Amino acid sequence: MVDKVQIRLTNTRTRSKEDFNPIDDKNIRVYACGPTVYDRAHLGNARPVVVFDVLFRLLQHVYGEDAVTYVRNFTDVDDKINARAAETGRPIRDITEETISWYHEDMKALGALRPTEEPRATDYIPQMVAMIEDLITKGFAYAAEGHVLFEVRKFSEYGKLSGRSLDDMIAGARVEVAPFKRDPMDFVLWKPSTGNQPGWDSPWGYGRPGWHIECSAMSAELLGDVFDIHAGGIDLQFPHHENEIAQSRCAHGSEVMANYWLHNEMLQVEGKKMSKSLGNFFTVRDLLDQGIPGEVIRYVLLMTHYRKPMDWTVEKVREAEKTLRRWHHATADLQPSEPHPDFIAALADDLNIAEAMSVLHRLSTDPSRDRSMLSSLLASARLVGLLTEKGGNWLTTQRIGGGSDVLIEELMSQRWEFRQLKMWADADRIRDQLSSAGVKVSENKDGSYTYEFTSDFDPVKLAAIK
Structure with missing residues (x-):
């Protein structure tokens, strides 16, 4: 347990930001409404997964990993599932098993931890x-x-x-x-x-x-009649969550169902509501198959505070990729220390991820930064599921919309940072690797540079530079 960290959350139930005071600080209990498993998860489905994954991680950091029980259900009996079975001629169980498998794969690609419990409605x-x-x-x-x-x-x-x-x-x-x-x-x-x-x-x-009865029954069975936090998308506030509260409180005779209710806002694409009719509807798997790394998707989803509508744009994807490349290179070969106190304070303030990200940017660009600050950057980022060892696998591939020019810009930016830190060996390594890939660079004392591709240029070697 971390000392002196007071988490504050905006409680939909009271319409105010409140100190989070758990019922039992050795048994924090959280429930989030999960998917109806008849098809691939779309990007809007992914936002609450990532948002409340950060909440789960923060609670574990503050209270201890064993002190938090996080439940997210699967609705595996529903008219949409029945319709899909009738449409395809496939057994319902086959559809739900396949869809749950897809869901696990896609959410893992986004760096989301598995909840403590993932109950299926048909088991309850x-x-x-x-x-x-x-x-x-x-x-x-x-x-x-x-x-x-x-x-x-x-x-x-x-x-x-x-x-x-x-x-x-x-x-x-x-x-x-x-x-x-x-x-x-x-x-x-x-x-x-x-x-x-x-x-x-x-x-x-x-x-x-x-x-509606599904979530009331499963949450009561796994977390008790009254628990700490109930979370979900704002689209579930009415009627789903309203009905949950009604049936749970009346069944148990309790004053509340959960002490804190958290709702994330909706997602748009390039300023418009995501819909198949507009041609801007896509699943998480669609994005992954387009070559957008899961870590980049996660970063974009975290760029906007969870209580504000977020807009998915190509420009944000580019920005996320560029930032993550820089951070990965800055923390290469380092071990994480402890998350920065300012980073924790921002997260504890109603999951203020925008402020938390600004702390990471400061750690990565501060002229006085050293290896200890970069180690703190690494620890902070990993707390919210970024800069993990597995998450950086995509760095070896050339990426969307930028090609070699973007990658060279990022590598040269990293080389300049290493030079400022007097990390000469790391700076020279980048120069030598660029040369080996067939990129001839001419540098000036102020960090500006020009480059050209030689006859030996190898884009595969360039993409493989770490």
Whole structure:
């Protein structure tokens, strides 16, 4: 545990930034809503993964690795999955297993740690049935025509998380109201299954759970009736998280479901909403297959504070790659020391990653920097999943939009930094490697330079320079 680090988080529940005071500082409990596994994760899906991975890492750093339990679920029973099975003729289990495998591969490429627990909804059907039975017994839910519905008006605080009035929600609703609902806002806890739809036996007949009850049942089973942090994208705030709170609090008789609620904002592409109709929709795997390294994707996702909308742009990708190349070269052959206190302070201030990144830039460009500062840079970056040993594998390849010119610029910038630090051997190594690759450089005392390619120029050798 690290002394004297007070984490502060913006709590959606209270609409204020608060000191994070865990229920038990030896057992921090965090839940984040995970994917519905029917297709590849798109870039918008990746943002909460990376954001809350940083939260997970920070909590581990402050309280100890064994003191944090992070749960992120897989929704593996859903109408979208059923539709994909009907469309392809493939068994549902095959689709979900394949998609979970893809998800693990893609999130690993982004440097995300595996959560402590990754429960699958289909493994917790008994817990869901038990919670639904309890809600009926306590008068908060009712059965009707093979369905079970939560009676929203029985929970007086419905809408507080999202700041919505129940009457306004009803007035603005554009949904077909099922005849068996007592109120248009009542939501499904259990529904009947027919034909090839997946289903389980229950007191209300053969059927399957509604979406919202899954997270309530799994979080209660793995983290308890009340836990520390519930996280997810802002798109889940209503109705998913609102419904989670209603059914969980009514089932457990608690004042809260989680003490702190964190929501990340949405993602755009070049200033526009990501959508297939605009041709700017892509998955994480699409980007990886285009040759954009996972570490670069991660950096871009971290360039914007999690509570602000972020814009994915080609220019940001170039900026991220250039910065990471420089940092990798600056910390080559060094061992990490301890994260810089200013870096930790920035992260502890509501995951202020922009300020934290500015600390890293300062460490890498400070004229008085030495090896100890660069070692602190390395430790700080690794805390948020950057500059890892595996993450730097992409440095050996030529990259997007810049070609040899960009790489030479970065290498010469690194050579100049080594010269300023009087790290002559490292500076000479870069010069010699460039020469070996067929790049003839003429330098001036102020660090400016010109270069030309000789007849022996080898772009493969150039790309392999570390």
